Amino acid sequence: MPAVRDAGIVVIGSGMAGLTTALRLSPRPVTLLTKTPDLPGGSSPYAQGGVAAAIGPDDDPGDHAADTVAAGAGITDALMARLLAAEGADQIRRLLASGSAFDRDADGTPMLGREAAHGRARIVHAGGDATGRILTHEFADLVRRTGSITVMTQAFAVDLIVRDGRVHGVLACHAEDGWIFHRASHVVLATGGVGSVFLHTTNPAENTGDGLAMAARAGAALGDLEFVQFHPTALAVDDGSGKPLPLLTEALRGAGAVMLDGQGRRFMPAEHPDAELAPRDVVARAVWRRVAAGERVTLDMRAALAEDAGHFPTVLDLCAQAGIDPTREPVPIAPAAHYHMGGVVTDADGHTSIDGLWACGEVANTGVHGANRLASNSLLEALVFGDRVARAIAVAGAGSKRPPIAIPAIPSVPGNSGEAIAALRGSVRRAMYDHVGLSRDAPGLDRALKLLAGLEAERTGLKAQGSASFHDTVAWGELRNLLLSAVLITRAASQREESRGAHYRSDFPAALPAWQHRRFISLRDFDALRVPQQPVKEARHAVPAGL
Numbered sequence: 001m002p003a004v005r006d007a008g009i010v011v012i013g014s015g016m017a018g019l020t021t022a023l024r025l026s027p028r029p030v031t032l033l034t035k036t037p038d039l040p041g042g043s044s045p046y047a048q049g050g051v052a053a054a055i056g057p058d059d060d061p062g063d064h065a066a067d068t069v070a071a072g073a074g075i076t077d078a079l080m081a082r083l084l085a086a087e088g089a090d091q092i093r094r095l096l097a098s099g100s101a102f103d104r105d106a107d108g109t110p111m112l113g114r115e116a117a118h119g120r121a122r123i124v125h126a127g128g129d130a131t132g133r134i135l136t137h138e139f140a141d142l143v144r145r146t147g148s149i150t151v152m153t154q155a156f157a158v159d160l161i162v163r164d165g166r167v168h169g170v171l172a173c174h175a176e177d178g179w180i181f182h183r184a185s186h187v188v189l190a191t192g193g194v195g196s197v198f199l200h201t202t203n204p205a206e207n208t209g210d211g212l213a214m215a216a217r218a219g220a221a222l223g224d225l226e227f228v229q230f231h232p233t234a235l236a237v238d239d240g241s242g243k244p245l246p247l248l249t250e251a252l253r254g255a256g257a258v259m260l261d262g263q264g265r266r267f268m269p270a271e272h273p274d275a276e277l278a279p280r281d282v283v284a285r286a287v288w289r290r291v292a293a294g295e296r297v298t299l300d301m302r303a304a305l306a307e308d309a310g311h312f313p314t315v316l317d318l319c320a321q322a323g324i325d326p327t328r329e330p331v332p333i334a335p336a337a338h339y340h341m342g343g344v345v346t347d348a349d350g351h352t353s354i355d356g357l358w359a360c361g362e363v364a365n366t367g368v369h370g371a372n373r374l375a376s377n378s379l380l381e382a383l384v385f386g387d388r389v390a391r392a393i394a395v396a397g398a399g400s401k402r403p404p405i406a407i408p409a410i411p412s413v414p415g416n417s418g419e420a421i422a423a424l425r426g427s428v429r430r431a432m433y434d435h436v437g438l439s440r441d442a443p444g445l446d447r448a449l450k451l452l453a454g455l456e457a458e459r460t461g462l463k464a465q466g467s468a469s470f471h472d473t474v475a476w477g478e479l480r481n482l483l484l485s486a487v488l489i490t491r492a493a494s495q496r497e498e499s500r501g502a503h504y505r506s507d508f509p510a511a512l513p514a515w516q517h518r519r520f521i522s523l524r525d526f527d528a529l530r531v532p533q534q535p536v537k538e539a540r541h542a543v544p545a546g547l
């Protein structure tokens, strides 16, 4: 039996979304759970480019919303985009007024960068390209100093406890205190994205789709799962260790960096009128096609760095760590899984289809990103929807009690299975990158589903070898979530027989009017792990050499 703790409101996740929600809920008592050893966590500290906000003198939230809708390839919820742009500008003004360390010029005016598919320079940034690190550390310090927030680190949320369509709390495994059932009438998922589902990703290893999988198991509605954005310019220096590929921020291309093919020629002007500043999916596929054909694609940022090296300290540092000097030579690049537009479906207040369950940040699917997220809109999304969730919980009544339910049982976790679990995790990630990445087709997707079903059978067949430590439980739980997220994404990708935004089907290369809508599913709609019946041909996509 787990210990039982009355928590009231639980926020899961210590990235920008979780930290924002917890702070905005103050002075209401909140328990903040995060599986990382300290605050902050997740992708948020890695964000380089900045936060998009229509605060410039020549800018308008309507224009920002229009750019957001245009990037979303026909299925963005326009009302959500207007809300994001308008409230986002307010949130950023509020942070500027409170002294947040955004880069400013000599008279204190915030400096604004330009990024792909934005019609204006509207990206506020901090420490040049260290925006995520600086903002999340500011927020984390505030959280630590807020008495109403109980922070529990190395706390791995394993399952949502839901009875009769209402949330009753979270079952979590803690490094120090073992298993705890946190009884709560409100649970906020702020668990980030699914990058680690793919072999190559810019996300940290902890982004394993936990929130998506927990919500799926609890029966929540999920949306737009097929839309996974690949960043076109990750530094192609994979050492096979499973570490995230370092990201070369889009702001470099905004500052004039260009992409070169194997012969050292620029190729983007022939691909799109906006060349290197075309929407991300267009740029990523153009890079992918060349990398998959065995070309060494590079990013030439020499001119951009000569102009303003001080703006890109993180990039310089990442290249130096890889033994590359980007001021002297173009650097090798490859696309890597970066952001999930799909997730747990919410309304404008972050409320999911389950009473008392909320979601914000990357794990949520508000419809604001459509089929393709506009650059630098996701930290903004975390700020805006984290705030909205907190306000909605305040209105709903933070203290409303649930009727007592039976204490949930502790799942059986195989101990000492580290190596087997790591091997299965690697196989999931490779299958997803090979068959469900930048270019998909029916045979490849069927092949992926078969492979995933086999891996799930191996996972459930793992035999207990002694008692499980906290680390065993995290490894086991992450693999369970990774596999379920992978299957859900693959199923959704199989069902959308067209190409749109970040979802490209080589067997259905056009966008079709009949498919110009979002898609919602829940785990109950199908047996997620059923092996597909169609004959499976050998998949055509392989991991490109040199990655």
Ligand SMILES: Cc1cc2nc3c(=O)[nH]c(=O)nc-3n(C[C@H](O)[C@H](O)[C@H](O)COP(=O)(O)OP(=O)(O)OC[C@H]3O[C@@H](n4cnc5c(N)ncnc54)[C@H](O)[C@@H]3O)c2cc1C
Pocket: 012, 013, 014, 015, 016, 017, 018, 033, 034, 035, 036, 040, 041, 042, 043, 044, 045, 046, 047, 048, 049, 050, 051, 052, 131, 132, 155, 156, 157, 158, 190, 191, 192, 193, 202, 203, 204, 206, 207, 210, 211, 247, 338, 339, 360, 361, 362, 363, 375, 376, 377, 378, 379, 380, 382
């Ligand atoms: C390299 C990189 C650069 C980026 N640059 C930008 C940028 O310039 N601008 C921009 O807007 N966006 C950028 N993004 C995207 C953006 O950073 C993310 O979309 C955003 O930060 C997500 O915030 P989040 O709070 O929703 O999730 P995250 O920041 O990913 O946080 C998730 C948290 O949930 C916790 N968690 C997950 N599962 C569990 C569990 N089971 N139990 C307990 N805790 C759990 C994790 O430990 C973590 O603390 C970038 C992303 C990357 C990877």
